[in-house]
Amino acid sequence: MAVERTLSIIKPDATERNITGKIIDKLESAGLRVVAQKRVRWSQAEAEAFYGVHRERPFFNDLVAFMTSGPIVMQVLEGENAVATNREVMGATNPADAAAGTIRKEYAVNIEANSVHGSDSAENAAAEISMCFADSELVG
Ligand code: ADP
Ligand code: MG
Numbered sequence: 001m002a003v004e005r006t007l008s009i010i011k012p013d014a015t016e017r018n019i020t021g022k023i024i025d026k027l028e029s030a031g032l033r034v035v036a037q038k039r040v041r042w043s044q045a046e047a048e049a050f051y052g053v054h055r056e057r058p059f060f061n062d063l064v065a066f067m068t069s070g071p072i073v074m075q076v077l078e079g080e081n082a083v084a085t086n087r088e089v090m091g092a093t094n095p096a097d098a099a100a101g102t103i104r105k106e107y108a109v110n111i112e113a114n115s116v117h118g119s120d121s122a123e124n125a126a127a128e129i130s131m132c133f134a135d136s137e138l139v140g
Pocket of ligand 2: 118120
């Protein structure tokens with residue numbers, strides 16, 4: 001498997017609790033390298049655009065409200081098999097189902113406030129990275 005990139009977001013429940021460093025430690029310890037990073041606060045329009053694939057889901061409005069409720073940390077992660085590696089270290093969407101040692105098992109509050117986002121395919125990773133970062137911000 002070649003080196004690839006994926007998009008990670010540390011969500012407002014985690015920035016609020018001041019645990020971004022603990023989460024980044026998990027990512028780096030899994031062999032992922034942060035090659036771009038910025039802390040921002042999304043507008044409603046930005047959150048709706050990012051989560052557009054979920055527009056028809058019953059939790060969409062709540063998810064947008066949550067993702068705009070405080071700052072987030074967006075990152076591009078690089079490594080062997082980065083998309084799958086990141087999903088593995090994140091753990092299942094619902095922390096109740098997440099494996100021991102994963103970010104969501106250790107830090108998520110509930111199925112919505114689950115501390116991290118990670119792209120779910122190489123194709124979506126490329127789209128999400130270009131949505132969140134300019135090429136000049138990918139600094140290695
Ligand atoms: P993942 O983040 O694991 O890829 P999804 O793409 O299915 O999960 O969902 C996107 C986000 O929407 C989740 O991370 C979570 O914040 C929220 N979410 C998913 N399912 C639910 C649900 N049943 N109730 C409330 N929020 C949810
Ligand atoms: Mg998803």
